[in-house]
Amino acid sequence: MTAAPGRRSSTFTRLLRHGFTDASAAERLLDSPELVPLRDDPVLLDALGATADPDLALLGLVRLLEAQPGPGARRELLDTLISSKPLRDRLLGVLGASTALADHLTRHPEDWQALVMYEAYDLHPGVEEFEAGLAEADDPVSLRVAYRRCLLSIAARDVCGTTGVAESAAELADLATATLRAALRLARAAAPEDDALCRLAVIAMGKCGGHELNYVSDVDVIFVAEPAEEADETKALRAATRLASHLMRICSETTVEGSIWPVDANLRPEGRNGPLVRTLSSHLAYYQRWAKTWEFQALLKARPVAGDLELGEEYVAAVQPLVWKAAERENFVPDVQKMRRRVVENIPAAEVDRQLKLGPGGLRDVEFAVQLLQLVHGRTDTSLRSGTTLDALGALAAGGYVGRADAAQLDEAYRFLRSMEHRIQLFRLRRTHLVPEEEAELRRIGRSLGLRTDPVAELLREWKRHATVVRRLHEKLFYRPLLDAVAQLATGEARLSAEAARERMVALGYADPASALRHLEALASGVTRKAAIQRTLLPVLLGWFADSADPDAGLLNFRKVSDALGKTPWYLRLLRDEGAAAENLARVLSAGRLAPDLLLRAPEAVALLGDGDGGGLEPRSRAHLEQEILAAVRRADGAAQAVTAARGVRRRELFRTAAADIVGSYGTEEQPAEADQGALVDRVGGAVSDLTAATLAGTLRAVVRDGWGDSLPTRFAIIGMGRFGGHELGYGSDADVLFVHEPRDGVDEREASQAANKVVSEMRRLLQLPSADPPLLIDADLRPEGKSGPLVRTLTSYAAYYRRWSMTWESHALLRAEPVAGDEDLGRRFIELVDPLRYPADGLADEAVREIRRLKARMESERLPRGADPKLHAKLGPGGLSDVEWTVQLLQLRHGAAEPGLRTTRTRQALAAARAAGLITDEDAATLDEAWVLATRVRNAVMLVRGRAADTFPAEARELAAVGRYLGYGPGHAGDMLDAYRRTARRARGVVEELFYGITER
Template identity: 55%
Template structure:
């Protein structure tokens, strides 16, 4: 008994057919690939042909088109396939991928034979008229499609073949136009310049072909107007012919767009691009390529315009204009299509092209290897030249090839222009199959396609943001084109203009950094013109360049170093500013190169105030105190670098700097104390002076007191244990190391250096209650628990409050004693030869003046004014003003002087790399300090010094009205 027809025909489904019954009808009869009676393929080679349907984009469409072709041409296509299987595969691939080309083959039944012949070169042959040209175009197009679909052509070869076909079509159409109007043709020379994808030799199957036209009178003639009229006639006819034959020709990229003349002379183009062209027009010129007509004239046109093209990025608005154009393109995509657009939407082809083109415009001024109209070639050159990282370049190439392949398959089906992935499930299945995706046990072909599209589109979005909005691009663009092409002689002259005192030495550094053909040297050649401009803004450009060379010598072979400077452009600019101003930062970086990574992320320039990381570093080496201290100090070095960079980059005010320096000191002491106190003795470190007030500057020692509680231990045992802890803490922190030293100064303890290094809480209470002097109560004003046993620290502070905020304030004699001590400090501690007006700490209106004034308020009124009970100078000054102890004007003057003196003192250390208290009145260091304090480069050093003197003078006058006379 025979099986029903439907059951028999479903056996075809294993070849990929969706409608197996309909496929059985199409493959029966003259096609001869299916026997409707036995429901089997024929025996022998003909039966094997069915296997090839499974790799067609749409097996059902292929069967239908084959049936139609055999109806028109007879069974010969199938018979030929038995003799030539590769030819059969090409035929079936075309029939299953494009209904439009299937219609063409059915309408021209002999054309299928050409598909069996491999395509080596694009040749339209001789064409006598427009219909012949249209037929020739379709014939070659079908052969390109066959080579594409069967893997004979890779993507680049497909794009090149389509471009060659377009060039040949343009040339043939122009020849037909000339043949129609020979008299007109004789009046001009006409060159057709391909633009856009055609210019880049990356044409897709269905696209407008962008062109511009260049015309000149024939050799020996001078009738320009006549040549322009004749050329416009020929160009218009050529456009019409191409629209009939293949695709629209778009000449809108010409000067003035649709409003401008269709053809222009070389001189007219040059005048326009020199005076009027916008950045996007120069961007479009990146793809310009003589394609048809008078190629010699086309080359002349291109040579005339390229100098202006490669200066386009010099304009200050150029980079932002390209970015704005990209945003407008995205905004123009209909909202419902933006996620399905493979060309204009985010993560699409335009993201790749715009990123590549912007890098070409900026870097192509100096690097001629980037001057190619091809996106693929330009991306390879950018990668080879170090402008794009290798992994990033490969990721973009993969995404570009994938997205262009999707675009090709979308357009092939009906030979219509589209860049939108369909929503219809059947069309999606066809697209996925056409791209080679096949179902497996985990997911079907559409799911596999979507996963790959999502992954690569995400890569494009990420890399587009990374490259297109790279901060260093604006800085590179600001460097004039001439700066990139210098002889040694002109380089020295330019370095002199930039302010380098030793241009020959600077040139040696530059040569050492950029010499050779290595990738490292190539990236340095990209960075250095920008960095030199940044160093030129520094007070001593030579120092900045020398520091940069030292860092590069240390890190140049580290894979991430130059990649970080190139890809995270803000790092290069920040590094240049820091190295150009600060020896302190340079020294820190030389010992901790990895810290450079902090400059890439704003969040990393926020000081870390917690102690946990320091404690963890110590505990990792709990059995080796020296290693533990080394780990803690390395962490301190990193935090000092973080704070100094944030300070110099204007991200911290003077209060935040003091807080950060105090916090890192607290954490360092706590971390080392973790291993210095192995017995767990109740031990606390009390911060004094600037540490206690959270008003440290970069080189400050840590003023401390050591206190312990013996608990259940015998007093002498506890005392010896506490002494050992204090000495071990100081020893571990004073060992030679590559980080800035942290001195532990305990001289503010009772009886000073003659007194014991440590005391019990009871001993402190006894001493302060019976024998302390007023100056010791004054020193306690800044006492603050820093590290160790928090409960013990709280007990000490509670005890200190009774001493530093005495009930009833101070006696007249005590006030007099404080003034006497202050006068002695002013006279004896100011260094010999120091400028009393410019010394930030002990000078007139300096830190000591303000702090002693505020501390006198605290000692006299702290008991009854709670706001004065703080170790911080400015907080206490604010409370004094609110309590009416000082006028608002004097409080403002004192606060302003304290802030400026603190800021200048910090800046002096950052600039010189060591502790400095006196601001010089002139010289490069004054300029550097002004810059470190956030003053713009336009502020003269004398102006900054005058500002400091004026601020200090107002503060000194307030001191005389309050501290001296109050």
């Protein structure tokens, strides 16, 4: 029968509107005799349009109607379709999503009636309901038919949205369980004599064991058997092996009804090379002696499903303790991580971008991350011991092991990826995890997931989005540095019970274990999420604190920081999730007083210890610092508030520098101690000098703005001197400076001088206001005439003084002069003025050399503290900073005019230039450089440890040990450190005596 042209045109348009891609073919199908009663029914088109593939659903419906055994059966189906919306949605939904199930219905046309029921008990069937559905199967062929009939109902609920992806996966696992039981029933019936000899248990593994099976998947199992009463063990195992083999054949072999699924027993001990069936004791012996890490990971999902369930439960109970101790195996975490990388590496290159399961950002990334976290933390937290990925992820989030937002994103992504996987497999019931490339297939998958506007583009976009999230969070969780550290703890240590904690405190060297336990109780007691995360962190942190010279101080400081940031949501999340943040914090809090004091005054600076947007521990440039401080000054009300704001930036950046110094010196699991100690010293000196320059620039701007607006009557510049000008400031160094100004056009010099002096006085006053922050003292004693001369001079006055009165020591001091703040042009002209003095064209006269030597000798005799051991004085002692710097500076004064490389304010750069110019041998240069770096590190270490500056090693044993730890010496090796310092300084002194004092014998 052919439709009239007018109606055909109208139907054609309606078909396109309902999602048909081949409207002409659909029209022909609708005109077929079987569909005459439904041809003009709009309900049918609406139902077809709601399916994943309307063309496929319509074709399947026609085939199903044609396959009905007679007119009566066909009428029954049509009447039910018209009257029952649930059946209509279920049947058409399946036909539009799966050609394989459409084929099954064509072969077994009465099975559509399995979809009629829509009662409460039909919505979420379990193992018992599926067993009832398979009960009449008495051979492998009928078992396959019954299995597909049950599968039909699962797919119908799935595609109609009655069940979610997790529920569908659980139903598939329950159907697999029922099928294994039915197959074992058939195998036993075929060999009752074997059944009488043994007790056989089937243990589901993998996705079946985890209650999260795919539509088409190998069903992983392990077989365990015991002899029946009075049976011989050898005969019993042979009988059990025959039963197990028969069960596998029943499920795996292909018949006219196809296959069910392969049963895979390769997860058993020794894999395919091992016996198919073992006794319980044989399994345990293997796992205790020979099992590899991945085998314990696999046992995480072990679940008895068929056969002797009592024996199966005994098996699971016996292996579970081994599973939850697996994380304590040597290299456990790295082994699991390597295994995941190998899986990715073995994917064919042509498939990587299409792999939904194994590729980067795929299902395995979620599963491996969750399983690794379970195995590490599940040792002590039994709530994590679920074999189901999403349940375990939820437990990890509830316990604080994974951030809620991260867990929610992973959950959403996993559900989406599993839904894609289900729809891909459901189409032909084939085992595949590759996303198809054909547009028609992508369109069907997209529509089946509810994407209707542009199904292909939306599907690919959503897949990419979820895969990106999965990969990011997999990298974050799976390679979390804290994880390996937690895994290395013994179970008792990880549990952190009171008694275990006390014993561990004593063993780790805590001097006051009672106080330490009180801190632990305050931090980790209770049922809050905060306490749960602390219980994860603390066992590891205790070990890191113990690696320092003062574990008690580390734990106390950690409690103070935690109390200060207790209500800040990001703090514990940072320590748990963010790179090496937890270990960095532990090192910083236990390394001495300076860094913890800085942090406790600004606890939010903890964020710098992670890898996020806080900038990490890399020092910020002077330009960046100056920009931030000047912006803070602009916002402030008055100069005092502006300087307070500048101090706040300085405090944070001093902490950043100190923390980077400590981490670079101590090293962490993620980042070993930095080998180039010179680079560490240069980084600290440069960072502190840049920070000081930016702070002075901000203070200068605040003072000028308060007193004169933006029109100071004189140009003003600050010249860094000494270590400041040399970019070599330490944590406690004063800022040596000169102040220079130049009256603006039309301004009286007296007025300009008054303004300049007022600026200097106000800057010094503001910077010396009482504060808990480390002081920033401005020292202008290197100015002309020293303390008796004016604080600030005009450029002309400097020129006149240096022309007429300059002394040798002033030329020497000017070697470090460098503009640091204020008017850049004025600073540049000052440097042009002093260059001829510090790099004299004719070199240095003999009398000048003798004068420099006398000055150095007098300085050492007058300034060396009484009672101090000169050989251990890092600044003035033999081979110390003064020796090296004056030797290098003498070379600069003598040869700077001829050698451009010597024209630098930095000691190490000048020394390298002298070596390059042949003024010093490579060996002597290396000796001086080593001594200078070591002496600088000693001064930095003392400041970090004691919180105040000093030039010699501390006398107190714990402080001395802390300095040793900073310098790379372990417990009990303080004497070795002192011997090494004396040795290095002695060698340097020999070079100084020859190059500086002219003594040729060493």
